[in-house]
Amino acid sequence: MRASDKAYAALRDDIIEWRLAPGTVLAEVEQSERLGVSRTPLREALGRLTAEGLTTAGGRGVVVTDISLEDIDELFELRETLEGRAAALAARRGDAATFERLQRELLDAPRLVSGDNPALHDYYELVGRLDTAIDAAISNSYLAQAMRSLRVHLVRIRRLAADDAGRLTAAAAEHAAIAEAIAAGNPGLAEAATVVHLHRSLSHVKAIHASHPKEHHG
Amino acid sequence: MRASDKAYAALRDDIIEWRLAPGTVLAEVEQSERLGVSRTPLREALGRLTAEGLTTAGGRGVVVTDISLEDIDELFELRETLEGRAAALAARRGDAATFERLQRELLDAPRLVSGDNPALHDYYELVGRLDTAIDAAISNSYLAQAMRSLRVHLVRIRRLAADDAGRLTAAAAEHAAIAEAIAAGNPGLAEAATVVHLHRSLSHVKAIHASHPKEHHG
DNA sequence: AACGGCAGCTGTGTATACACTGATGCTGCC
DNA sequence: GGCAGCATCAGTGTATACACAGCTGCCGTT
Structure with missing residues (x-):
């Protein structure tokens, strides 16, 4: 290296x-x-x-670079734009079997995040595979690149959010809905499901941020 | 420097x-x-x-980096996503007077691109001011940055397209329609006008490219 | 005592020398 | 004559030395 x-x-x-x-x-x-x-x-x-x-x-x-609360709003606005479109394109161009499989895995994901010994790494890996599958399905390198550069900042925010089991369980269901819509080849539904998911994620992050404005690192 | x-x-x-x-x-x-x-x-x-x-x-x-015909499709797909959203946001957040002024200038733009001594530089400067006004109106630095990085590649393509007076006149009218929709505060219309404009631009570029596939520089 | 100027320093910007790796072509052996 | 192995080299990766600019703090002057 x-x-x-x-x-x-x-x-x-x-x-x-x-x-x-x-x-x-x-x-x-x-x-x-x-x-x-x-x-x-x-x-x-x-x-x-x-x-x-x-x-x-x-x-x-x-x-x-600083990440303030307004930045988070801007970031999610762009994210909604890009990922909404990406989900719609994936619904048109993606392979149904791939996303059906991901949907099934995501529906089973709640067991990863709850219980005595949550396998958070496995959960994030699964969500990452959904992202990767969408990236591949859209077959648009420029859009994929734009989303990749966005995700760097999102990981930074995730560290602030300190996701709890409840939120992750809900997020898994939302992800499953996205995968289902893509597998069904329904672009409008895929985009809508993505927008819903992102809004809920944003609300969660902002709620955490508002209640613990100073706790950046743990 | x-x-x-x-x-x-x-x-x-x-x-x-x-x-x-x-x-x-x-x-x-x-x-x-x-x-x-x-x-x-x-x-x-x-x-x-x-x-x-x-x-x-x-x-x-x-x-x-190479720019092939498929790249142009991908590029415009992302462009439609970003600029469509940007126009919609500008319609919500922008200053009406600014875009009314731009609309009037754009309606007068055809005289810049036709005649014996076309002032193409002035025309491109005017279109650039519309882009800048939209960038400022959306007040989203991440989205603005994404569009800026996209425009670099678009300038490269413009060199291929070799815009003629007819296309530029039509484009000016399309830009004016976008400015009008933003000034009117109509997000849906602004996005639609942008999508229409981009599709026509893409058709033009592809038509030129198909008829002169080898003529890159002149 | 306050202000202006100068000196020293800290830190970036640039140039260049050295190290290392992958390729290419030659040479010697089979 | 062909192939394998080695030497040479072209080109990137890294380190370091030097140049220069902006700032800071001190000192002299008013």
């Missing part, structure tokens, strides 16, 4: 996991020493992060 | 103006000598181009 990849992955993780708080200035020498790479690959890593919007290349140094 | 900015601007222009054909390998030493900068800022420029999708960082060296 290249040094720049290593630096990029480390910084990206630090930002997403809120170990580097918004507003933190990433000085080149400081970070290059901390991560054990030279300034050159570190600069490349910072460039990539800035291109993704995780950092901002303001006048003096690179700064970790 | 920094050397990396200079290299970035030069390469970006070369790609957009089709002086660097798709598939061209951009070797670091070669380009750094050609542009009169060192390899370090050149690499930063290549990184930015790759992040925008104008180049691809395949295994050996950076390659100018």
Whole structure:
């Protein structure tokens, strides 16, 4: 693995996991020493992060981008636009069997998130497979790329939301509804189901955020 | 101006103006000598181009990204998604007076593109102001950013389309219809007008492309 | 005491030297 | 004559040294 990849992955993780708080200035020498790479690959890593919007290349140094409540609204507005369309396109172009299978798995997902030993990793992996299946089904690399760049920021927010078993169970049902609509080849329903899901997710995130405005890291 | 900015601007222009054909390998030493900068800022420029999708960082060296006919379809599919939503949001949130003024200017635009001495630059500037006004009206930086990154590729395609006076006159009327719908605060109409405009643009581009498949630069 | 200017420093921007990897072409052996 | 192995090299990846700009704090002057 290249040094720049290593630096990029480390910084990206630090930002997403809120170990580097918004507003933190990433000085080149400081970070290059901390991560054990030279300034050159570190600069490349910072460039990539800035291109993704995780950092901002303001006048003096690179700064970790802030995510405020208004940003969350904007983010979900774009997300609704992109994922709504993606779901509709997937319903037209996707393979029904693939999404039927995903629907069945999602309907069985509640057992992953509840109980004594919740397998959250398996749950997120399953949801990720739905995203991947939609990406593949739309066969539009530009749209897929736009959604990928959006998901980086969403992961950052998920860390704030601290999803509970109740929300995850409901989300699994919503995801199953999306998969069902796609499998049925119903674009309008797929888009509607996606919009509903995203609105509920947003409400949840904002409710959490409003009740614990200061608790960023745990 | 920094050397990396200079290299970035030069390469970006070369790609957009089709002086660097798709598939061209951009070797670091070669380009750094050609542009009169060192390899370090050149690499930063290549990184930015790759992040925008104008180049691809395949295994050996950076390659100018290809734009095929299928890419154009995909591009316009995303464009319809983003700009349709943007027009709808602008209709809800925008300032009516701003878009009324733009509408009047656009209705007067046909005189810019026809006659003995067409002022194409003024025309494109006017259309650009409509884009800018919409960007500002939606007050969603993520959506605006997504559209900005899309427009880079569209400029590349515009070079292929070689717009004629007839198409530009029609396009001006379509733009005016969009501005009118936004000024009237009618989101559905604004989105519909945008979708219509984009479909006609796409048809035009594909017609040109089908009749002159090889003529990339002139 | 307050303000202006200068010096030092911190940190980014750029250039260049070195390392390493993958490819290519030659040479020697079969 | 063909193929395998090696040497050379072209090109990227990384490190480091140098240049330069903006800021900060001190000192001198008024």
